[in-house]
Amino acid sequence: MVHEDYKEMILARALSALDAAEERALNEHLENCDECRKELEEWQATVATLAVVADPAEPSPKVREHILSEVRKDLSAPEVIPFRSTSRNVWRSFGSLGAMAAVVLFTALIVGLVVMWRENNANKDRLAQINEFLQVASRPGARVSELRGVDLGSGATATLAYDKTGHAMLLADKLPRAPQGKAYQLWFIVGKNPPMPGKTFSPDDEGNGVLRDQMPKEALESAIFAITLEPQGGVDAPTGPIYLRSFEVN
Amino acid sequence: MELLKAIAARDEAALAQLYDRYRVILFGLLMRILNNREEAEDVLQEVFLQVWRKADDFDEERGRPFTWLVTLGRSRGIDRLRTLASRERVAEAGAREAVEEVSDAASDAFKSEQRGLVNKALAQLPDEQKSPLMLAYFDGLTQSEIATRLGAPLGTVKTRMRTGLMNLRELLAGQGESFGF
Numbered sequence: 001m002v003h004e005d006y007k008e009m010i011l012a013r014a015l016s017a018l019d020a021a022e023e024r025a026l027n028e029h030l031e032n033c034d035e036c037r038k039e040l041e042e043w044q045a046t047v048a049t050l051a052v053v054a055d056p057a058e059p060s061p062k063v064r065e066h067i068l069s070e071v072r073k074d075l076s077a078p079e080v081i082p083f084r085s086t087s088r089n090v091w092r093s094f095g096s097l098g099a100m101a102a103v104v105l106f107t108a109l110i111v112g113l114v115v116m117w118r119e120n121n122a123n124k125d126r127l128a129q130i131n132e133f134l135q136v137a138s139r140p141g142a143r144v145s146e147l148r149g150v151d152l153g154s155g156a157t158a159t160l161a162y163d164k165t166g167h168a169m170l171l172a173d174k175l176p177r178a179p180q181g182k183a184y185q186l187w188f189i190v191g192k193n194p195p196m197p198g199k200t201f202s203p204d205d206e207g208n209g210v211l212r213d214q215m216p217k218e219a220l221e222s223a224i225f226a227i228t229l230e231p232q233g234g235v236d237a238p239t240g241p242i243y244l245r246s247f248e249v250n
Numbered sequence: 251m252e253l254l255k256a257i258a259a260r261d262e263a264a265l266a267q268l269y270d271r272y273r274v275i276l277f278g279l280l281m282r283i284l285n286n287r288e289e290a291e292d293v294l295q296e297v298f299l300q301v302w303r304k305a306d307d308f309d310e311e312r313g314r315p316f317t318w319l320v321t322l323g324r325s326r327g328i329d330r331l332r333t334l335a336s337r338e339r340v341a342e343a344g345a346r347e348a349v350e351e352v353s354d355a356a357s358d359a360f361k362s363e364q365r366g367l368v369n370k371a372l373a374q375l376p377d378e379q380k381s382p383l384m385l386a387y388f389d390g391l392t393q394s395e396i397a398t399r400l401g402a403p404l405g406t407v408k409t410r411m412r413t414g415l416m417n418l419r420e421l422l423a424g425q426g427e428s429f430g431f
Contacts, residue, residue, distance in 0.1 A: 011412050016328055017386040017393045041312050046419045048320040050387045052365045053372065054282035056274045063291050064269055067298045071262050074302070141307075193333050218329050221300065 001025065006036055014043035024214050027165035031139075109144060109159060110134065129171060129210045136169045137161035145246045147225055152176065153243025156207065160186075160225055160246075162215055170201075172209035175243065178202045178229060185230040186211055187238055188219035195226065200234040254315055257305035265302055268319075276323045282388050283327040284334070293330050297323045328390035371421035379414030382407055 006029045012018050013026055030037050137144050141164035149156035156175045162168035170186060178184060186198030196216050203209035215223075226245040228238045253271075256264035276297065280290035300322065308318050372380055385391045385399060393411065397404040 011415050012386075012393055012408065015383070015386040015411065015415070016325065016390065017396070017411065019392050019394055043415070043419075044321055045313055045317045046415065046422065047387065048317040048324075049364075049368050049418075049422060050383070051275060051279045051320040051324065052368050054275075054278040054388070056365075057278040057281045057290075059273055059277040059291050059294055063294055064266070064273070067269060067295055067302075068262065068266060070295075070299055071265060071302055075260060075262060218333075221304075 001029075003029075003033065003036075006030075006033070007039070010036060010040050011043055014040060014047045020216075023217070024166070028167065031163070031165050031167070109137070109146075126208055129169075133159070133161055133169050133171050136163060136167065139163040145225060147172075147227065147244040147246050149174070149244055150242055152229075152241050153227070156244055158209070158227065158244050162220075164220070166215035166217065166220055168198075168211075168213045168215045170209075170211040170213070172201075172203060172207075172211075172227070172244065174207040175203040175209055176207065177205065178232075181232050182229050182240075183232045183234070184209060184227050184243065185234045185238070185240075186213060187226045187228065188216055189224040189226060190218050190222060193218075195238055197234060197236055200230065200232065202232075254301075254305050254308045254318075257302060258308070265298065268301065269298055272319055276319065279320065279323055280327045283324065283331055283390065286334075289330060289334065290327075293326050294323075297326050300326070324387070331390050367422065371418055374421055375414055375417055379410050379417065382411045383414045383418070386411065 006026055009018060009022060009026050013023065018026065026036075030040065136142060143162055145160045147158040147160060147170075153175065156172065158170055158172035158175075160168060160170045172184070175184065183200035183202045185200045187195040188198060189195045196219060198215075199211055199213045201209045201211040224246050226238075227243050229240040229243060230238065253264045253268045257268065273294070277290060277294050280293050281287065284290045284293065297319075301319070308315065375383075381400065382393075382396045385396045386393075391399060393407055394404060396411075397407040400407065402410075
C-alpha cells in the first residue's frame with residue numbers, strides 16, 4: 001500500500017471501524033508518518049463530538065468512592081520501585097522521582113542483554129536481535145516487561161518490548177529446547193478475559209528465543225504476558241504448561 | 251488541561267474534580283455503548299484509574315482533554331462490548347436499562363447546548379450517511395460488519411461513512427471551542 005491508501009483509511013480508523021488487519025497495517029504506517037498521524041488526531045476530535053449525542057447518565061456514588069479509594073491506596077503505597085515502572089514510558093519518566101527507578105531498571109536490562117550476548121559472543125544473530133530489541137524499547141511511548149520462568153521454565157527469563165502501535169519483540173533466555181512438534185507460544189491476558197494468542201517460536205540450542213509479533217490493541221494498555229508450550233504452529237487457546245509469565249499488569 | 255497536569259503530578263483532588271466534570275457525559279456514552287449499568291460503571295472506573303496512571307501521556311498539542319477522555323472512554327467501552335459479545339453476554343437489543351435522573355448540577359456540567367449542536371448537525375445528514383456513523387461509534391461495528399448489517403456493498407458503506415463524517419465536520423465547523431468543556 002502507498003501513502004494515499006493509508007490516508008483513505010484514516011476516517012474509518014478515527015471511528016475504530018477498520019478490520020483488525022487494516023488497523024495493524026495503518027498503525028505501522030502512522031508510526032512513521034506525521035501527516036497521517038496529525039490528520040487522524042483532527043478526525044478523532046470530530047468523532048469525539050458524537051459522544052454528546054448519548055443521553056447523559058449519572059453513575060452511582062460508589063463509582064467515585066471506589067476510584068478515589070484506589071487512588072489513595074496508590075498514593076499511600078511505599079516509595080519502592082514498583083515492577084510496573086518497567087512498563088512505563090522510560091523516557092517520559094526522566095526527571096520525576098520514579099525516573100531513577102526507570103533508569104536503573106532500563107540500564108539493568110541493557111546490561112543483562114549485553115551479558116547475555118557475551119555468553120553467546122559467537123552468535124552475531126543474537127547481537128543483531130539485541131540491537132533490534134533496543135530500538136523497539138527506545139521508541140517514544142515504548143514499554144518493557146519482564147517475564148520470569150515458572151515451574152518447568154524455572155531459570156528461564158524473557159523480556160518483551162513493545163511500542164504504542166503494538167509492534168512487539170521478545171527475547172527469551174535459558175528456555176528448555178522445545179520437543180519435536182512443539183513450540184513456545186506467547187499469550188496476552190487482559191483482565192479476566194480469555195488469553196489472546198500470539199505467535200510461536202522455538203529457542204536455539206542455547207535456549208535463546210526471539211519473537212516478533214503484533215500485539216492486539218486490547219493488550220496495549222494493561223496485560224499480563226505468558227509463554228506456554230504448545231503444538232507447533234500455535235493454538236487459539238492455551239493447552240500446555242506455562243514456562244514464563246509476567247507478574248504485574250502492564 | 252490544568253487538571254490533567256495536576257493529576258499527572260499525583261493530585262487526588264484534581265482527579266476528583268475531573269471525575270465530577272466528565273462523569274455524566276462519559277457514563278452516558280458508556281451506557282449507550284454497553285446498555286448495562288454494572289458493566290458501564292466498571293468501565294468508567296477503569297477509565298478514570300487509567301487517567302490517574304496515564305495523565306502524563308496527555309499531549310496538549312495533540313488535542314483537547316475532552317477528545318482525549320472521550321476517545322479513551324469510548325475505546326474502553328467498545329473493547330468491553332466486543333468482549334461481552336464474544337461471550338454472548340451482550341444485553342438484549344432494545345431493552346435499554348433505566349438510568350438514574352441526572353442532577354441539575356450534572357446537567358449543567360453536561361452543557362446541553364453542545365448536544366443540541368451535534369444533534370442538529372446529525373439531523374442534516376441523510377440516513378444513509380448517519381446510520382453507518384452511529385453503528386460504528388456506538389455499536390463498535392467495523393466497516394465490514396456495517397456492510398453486512400445494512401446489506402450494502404462494503405465500498406458503498408466506506409463512501410457513505412467518509413462523506414458523512416466530512417459533512418459532520420463541515421456542519422460543526424466553528425463550534426470546536428464549544429467542545430473544550
